[in-house]
Amino acid sequence: MVQTQPGTAKYAIYARFEVDGVVERPDVIGAIFGQTEGLFGPELDLRELQKTGRIGRIEIKITSRRDRTYGKIVIPTSLDRVSVAIIAASLESIDRIGPCSAKVTLEKIEDLREVKKKQIIERAREILRKWEMEVSSDTDRLLRKLLEEARGYEVVKYGPEGLPAGPEAGTSDTLILVEGRADVITLLKAGIKNVIALEGVKVPESVIKLAKSKKKVIAFLDGDRGGDLILKELMQTVPITHVVRAPQGVEVEDLTPKEVLELLEKAEKIPGKAVEVSMEPVKAVIEELRNSLEAVVFDEEMKPIAKIPVSELANKLKNMDGVKAVVFDGIVTQRIVDIASEKGITLLVGCRISDIAKKPRGLKIMSFDEVSSS
Numbered sequence: 001m002v003q004t005q006p007g008t009a010k011y012a013i014y015a016r017f018e019v020d021g022v023v024e025r026p027d028v029i030g031a032i033f034g035q036t037e038g039l040f041g042p043e044l045d046l047r048e049l050q051k052t053g054r055i056g057r058i059e060i061k062i063t064s065r066r067d068r069t070y071g072k073i074v075i076p077t078s079l080d081r082v083s084v085a086i087i088a089a090s091l092e093s094i095d096r097i098g099p100c101s102a103k104v105t106l107e108k109i110e111d112l113r114e115v116k117k118k119q120i121i122e123r124a125r126e127i128l129r130k131w132e133m134e135v136s137s138d139t140d141r142l143l144r145k146l147l148e149e150a151r152g153y154e155v156v157k158y159g160p161e162g163l164p165a166g167p168e169a170g171t172s173d174t175l176i177l178v179e180g181r182a183d184v185i186t187l188l189k190a191g192i193k194n195v196i197a198l199e200g201v202k203v204p205e206s207v208i209k210l211a212k213s214k215k216k217v218i219a220f221l222d223g224d225r226g227g228d229l230i231l232k233e234l235m236q237t238v239p240i241t242h243v244v245r246a247p248q249g250v251e252v253e254d255l256t257p258k259e260v261l262e263l264l265e266k267a268e269k270i271p272g273k274a275v276e277v278s279m280e281p282v283k284a285v286i287e288e289l290r291n292s293l294e295a296v297v298f299d300e301e302m303k304p305i306a307k308i309p310v311s312e313l314a315n316k317l318k319n320m321d322g323v324k325a326v327v328f329d330g331i332v333t334q335r336i337v338d339i340a341s342e343k344g345i346t347l348l349v350g351c352r353i354s355d356i357a358k359k360p361r362g363l364k365i366m367s368f369d370e371v372s373s374s
Helices: 025-036 046-051 081-091 112-134 137-153 181-189 205-212 225-237 257-265 280-289 310-318 334-343 368-373
Strands: 011-019 059-065 068-077 100-111 156-158 163-165 174-178 195-197 216-221 242-245 294-299 304-309 323-332 347-353 364-367
Touching (some): 011 081, 025 059, 025 068, 025 081, 068 081, 068 100, 081 100, 081 225, 100 112, 163 181, 174 181, 181 195, 216 257, 280 347, 280 368, 294 310, 304 310, 310 323, 347 368
Parallel strands (some): 174 195, 174 216, 216 242, 323 347
Antiparallel strands (some): 011 068
């Protein structure tokens, strides 16, 4: 486990490096700071993060043999998981150390709190075994009662990904989505058992499928930048009906049971975005567009306002406002869908539709044939 000041770091990034030549520790430190500087702005600049204490002392272990240098990098940090993952990935972009070519490979990201918890649990087991040999029968009965109560906090695994979840996540008609295992435990302590963890920014297929079967889906997220990113991803992949956020700068796992219940009572409902588009103007231009490789753009009143070559459609749409629908002689791709979502477009019609992984709420996607037969 990385050696760091108690209570200051939540995670540790471990990476190894190999250099085609002989270098020293200052060369490695210089490469880490120099080649990652400015990649993601001041919020993720390693020098600034170290000044503010969000990143601890960077540990370097280094050895040289046969005109090559090998070593390991350890970076302790108190940042959120998304920021930690970005910094870890940026380390792998380092391709020179000193004057020599180099390769940096991420080994693992360790949750220091989980490591500490495991150590505490192992020690607790030792204490408990010794205690059981010494306590009286009355104390034994009390212990059994406490253990039975603790089972109410037991986390189960859901789906092929083995996602941390409460025992009622699959059966309740309401589903609560949280970020990680610690958040699941926090909600279980508040008596809430219909909860499941995403375990990352990318939404697991098990969660997408499960959420579609529920009447109500609540996103309960940390009050930080990581929570913002996860909410944006959820809104594009899962039928979210309500959103709950921990206070600014607070993580869900740090809430008390009372705070959890109070926040859930105030869950903000996401209004549905109705798609009300007259199809007659669309039908009128479809035959004209077939085999033309052109697109027709409609305004809010479903009046054609522009005809654009399909090859220029993506770039043109980025600079257009007040667009309600787009009909084009091309394939509806994820890129076009993402642009349409950002611009508030409610209808996309193409000659064909590719595999769309993220379909935004409120956007209707149709093919020429589907419109003609409707």
